[in-house]
Amino acid sequence: MKIALGCDHIGIKLKDAVVAYLASRKFELNDFGAYEFDKDDDYPDVAFKVAHAVANEEADVGILLCGTGFGISIAANKIPGIRAIPCNDLNSAKMAKAHNNINVITMGGNVITPEQVAPILDMYFNTEFEGGRHIRRLNKISMAEHSTLSVQSHGSGRVVIFNHPLVQHKMGIIRDVNTSVKQFRELVQEIAGLMVYEITRSLPLTEKEVQTPIAKTIAHTIEGKKLAIVPVLRAGLGMVDGILSIVPNAKVGHIGLYRDPETLKPIEYYCKLPFDIEDRDIFVLDPMLATGGSSAEAISLIKKRGGKKISLVCLIAAPDGIECVHKVHPEVDIFIASLDSHLNDHGYIVPGLGDAGDRLFGTK
Ligand code: PRP
Ligand code: URA
Numbered sequence: 001m002k003i004a005l006g007c008d009h010i011g012i013k014l015k016d017a018v019v020a021y022l023a024s025r026k027f028e029l030n031d032f033g034a035y036e037f038d039k040d041d042d043y044p045d046v047a048f049k050v051a052h053a054v055a056n057e058e059a060d061v062g063i064l065l066c067g068t069g070f071g072i073s074i075a076a077n078k079i080p081g082i083r084a085i086p087c088n089d090l091n092s093a094k095m096a097k098a099h100n101n102i103n104v105i106t107m108g109g110n111v112i113t114p115e116q117v118a119p120i121l122d123m124y125f126n127t128e129f130e131g132g133r134h135i136r137r138l139n140k141i142s143m144a145e146h147s148t149l150s151v152q153s154h155g156s157g158r159v160v161i162f163n164h165p166l167v168q169h170k171m172g173i174i175r176d177v178n179t180s181v182k183q184f185r186e187l188v189q190e191i192a193g194l195m196v197y198e199i200t201r202s203l204p205l206t207e208k209e210v211q212t213p214i215a216k217t218i219a220h221t222i223e224g225k226k227l228a229i230v231p232v233l234r235a236g237l238g239m240v241d242g243i244l245s246i247v248p249n250a251k252v253g254h255i256g257l258y259r260d261p262e263t264l265k266p267i268e269y270y271c272k273l274p275f276d277i278e279d280r281d282i283f284v285l286d287p288m289l290a291t292g293g294s295s296a297e298a299i300s301l302i303k304k305r306g307g308k309k310i311s312l313v314c315l316i317a318a319p320d321g322i323e324c325v326h327k328v329h330p331e332v333d334i335f336i337a338s339l340d341s342h343l344n345d346h347g348y349i350v351p352g353l354g355d356a357g358d359r360l361f362g363t364k
Contacts, residue, residue: 001025001125004059006032006046008072009039010109011065017114018063021121030059047075054103055081062104063121069106076104083138088112093123101129101138136319139339157332159322159339160198167194167337171315175353181362185238188287188360191315191337192242199283199313199335200227200247228280228307232257232298233270235356236285239313243285253277255284255298259291264347266297271305278306287356289317289336290349292324299329315356316340318349 003022007015012034022029032049034041043066050062062084066072069086076084084104087093088111096102105124107117139159170187173179179187203222210219227250231237240252256270274280284298295312302310310332312325317336320343325332340349348354358364 001061002028002030002059004030004032004050004053004062005064006050006062006072007034007065007109008041008043008046008067009034009037010067011043011069011072011107012037013109014065014107014112014114014117017117018065018121021118024118025125043072044075047072048079051076051079051082051084051104055079060103064104064106065109066106067110068108069111070108073104073106076106081142083141087120087124088116090120090123093120094127097124097127098130099134101134131323135323139319139322157326157330157334159317160333160335161339162195162198162335162337164194167191170194171337174315174359175351177354179359181359184359188238188315188356189242189245192239192285192313193245194242195313195335195337196243196246199311203281226276226280227251228253228274228277228282230255230273230282230284230298230302232284232286232294235287235360238287238356238360239285239315243283243313250283251280253282253302255301257294257297259294259347261346264291264293266294268297268301271301273302273305273307277302278308280307280309282307282310284310284312285314286312287315288349288352289314289321289325289334290343290352291318291347292321295321296325296328299325299332303329311335316349316352318343318352 005018032046047064050064053059054062064072064076069088073084073086076082082104083100083102084106085096085100085102086106087096088108170191174184174187205220206223207218208221210217227247229243229250230253231240233254233256251274253273254270257266257268260267282302286295289295299310312332313335315337317339322334340352342350344350
C-alpha cells in the first residue's frame with residue numbers, strides 16, 4: 001500500500017508516530033513535508049499536494065496532520081475524487097472507512113497524542129468499506145464535483161463520469177421525449193465520439209524521431225496497442241461510428257443480448273469477437289446500464305473468449321447497474337456521461353431516456 005503523508009507545523013507533533021506506524025505495516029511512504037517546524041507554513045499547501053497524489057492514484061491513501069485535522073480536510077476535499085474526514089477517535093476512523101470510504105484520513109496534533117495515532121490508523125486500515133447503499137451516496141457526492149470529469153474509485157474499478165458541458169448539453173437533447181429518431185441517432189454518435197478522448201487517455205505512447213519542415217524533433221505515437229470495441233446489440237450499435245470516427249483502426253466485435261421483459265435477465269443470441277481479442281484493449285459499448293445484467297453478461301462472455309483488459313462505456317447508468325457490474329467484474333473501469341437516480345418498477349432508468357434501442361431505431 002502506498003501512503004502520501006503531509007503535515008503543518010502543529011500536525012508535525014504526530015508525524016513520527018505516523019511514520020513509525022507505516023513502517024510497522026511495511027507501507028510505502030511518500031512524505032510531502034513539512035520536514036521541520038515552521039510556524040508560518042500553511043496547511044492548504046501540503047493538503048493539495050497529498051490530495052493530488054491520491055486523486056492521481058500515485059498513492060492509495062493520504063494522511064494529513066494539522067492542529068485539529070479540520071482545516072486540512074476541508075482543503076483536501078476541494079480536489080475532485082478526495083474524501084477526507086478528521087479521525088481523532090476510533091469511532092470516527094471506523095465509520096469514515098465503513099460508510100464514507102475516505103481516501104484521506106486527517107488528525108489533529110492539538111487534539112490527540114502521538115500514542116493515539118497507531119490505534120486510530122489500525123482501525124482505519126482494518127475496517128472494510130461496506131459498499132451497498134453507501135456507493136450510491138458517494139456517487140451522488142461525486143456528481144457535485146463540477147469538473148469536466150469526475151473519477152471515483154470506491155474500492156473497485158473506476159467510475160469515470162463526463163461532466164463536460166458539451167456532453168451534458170447533448171445528453172439534455174437525447175433525454176427529451178420530443179427529439180426525433182434522426183437527431184437522437186446523430187447525438188448518440190457525437191457523445192460517444194467525445195467520450196473517446198477520455199476512455200483512451202491511458203493508452204501508452206512511445207517516442208519517435210520526426211523531421212518537420214523546420215527541424216528534427218521527438219514526436220509521440222500510440223504504442224502498438226490494439227483496440228477492440230464491442231457493442232451490445234441493439235443499442236450499443238448506436239455508439240460504434242462515433243468511436244470509429246476517432247479510432248478508425250479499432251476492430252469491432254458484436255454481442256447480441258436482450259433483456260427478458262419479465263425477469264429483466266439478459267438472454268444471449270449472438271457473439272462474434274475479433275480472433276485476437278486476448279491481445280486487445282476492449283471497450284464494451286451499451287448506452288444504458290440499468291440493472292447491469294446485460295453489461296455484466298457481455299463482459300463475462302468476452303472473458304470466456306480470452307478478453308482481459310476490458311472497460312465499459314455507457315451514456316447513462318443507474319447506481320444498481322454500477323454495483324452489479326463491479327460485483328462480478330471489480331476491475332472493470334466504467335465510463336459514463338451521466339449517473340441517474342434509480343430504476344423504476346420495470347427496470348427503466350429514472351429519469352433516463354426511455355428505451356435506447358427503440359429510440360435509436362424508431363421501433364416504437
Ligand atoms: C437495453 C439496453 C441494455 C439493457 C440495459 O437493451 O440497450 O443492453 O437494456 O439493461 P440492464 O442493465 O438492466 O441489463 P434491450 O434489452 O432493451 O435490448 P435492445 O438494445 O435490443 O433494445
Ligand atoms: N434499457 C433501456 O434501453 N433503457 C432503460 O432505461 C433501461 C434499460
